[in-house]
Amino acid sequence: MHRALVILCFLLVSCAITRTMVNTMNATTPNLKSKEMIKALDEHIVPLSEDISTVTEFPFLDSLFDSSQVVGLGESTHGTKEFYTLKANLARYAIAHHSYRAVAIELPVGVGVYLNRYIRNEPNSSLQPYLGRFWIYNTEEVKQMIEWMRTYNRTAKAGMIQFYGIDPQNNEYALPLLKEFGTSIPSLANEWSMPLQKLES
Secondary structure, eight states: OOEEEEEEEEOOOOOOHHHHHHHHHHHHSSOHHHHHHHHHTTTTTOOSSSSGGOOOOOOGGGHHHOOSSEEEEOSSTTTTTHHHHHHHHHHHHHHHHOEEEEEEEEEHHHHHHHHHHHTOTTTTTSTTTGGEEOOOOOHHHHHHHHHHHHHHHTTOSSSSOOOOOOOOTTTTTTTHHHHHHHHHHHHHHHHHHHHHHHHHH
């Protein structure tokens, strides 16, 4: 059974920061609720190395990966090296150890199709210029993650990794794909001609 990783550019709440905030509140206005929050956070926080690039194994998340169909990964700030490095390492771990074979990222749907072709090593596919147009993901960490997926797919024995864009905005990349699909099926060519012309205007 294949599972999916959803990589978002938001949605991550840092437990360590949250605990610090709760501690600060508790020091000035102690109450039972804040103490319960600290206890709950302490039960789930896992210390990581200060050098996040060395954190490549996540056995403490095995039960979560095994019991989930979809896992979301996010960050508190865009373009931060540490967040992107950690997410890339988490993705590699989930793919290698837990049969995750779909990666969905907050990029336009059309861009996801082009990058998926690249990751699947299809002829005439490329990483640029598609990723380069989006500064949030135009980082060395994201590029290295995509290259790792591409290399993985060359020898994949348990299903190739599929890459998806999940942002419905920006039809600049989707229109050529719609044309490609329409012209690939002769019976649809005439039917699709007019709607595509309207979309382009």
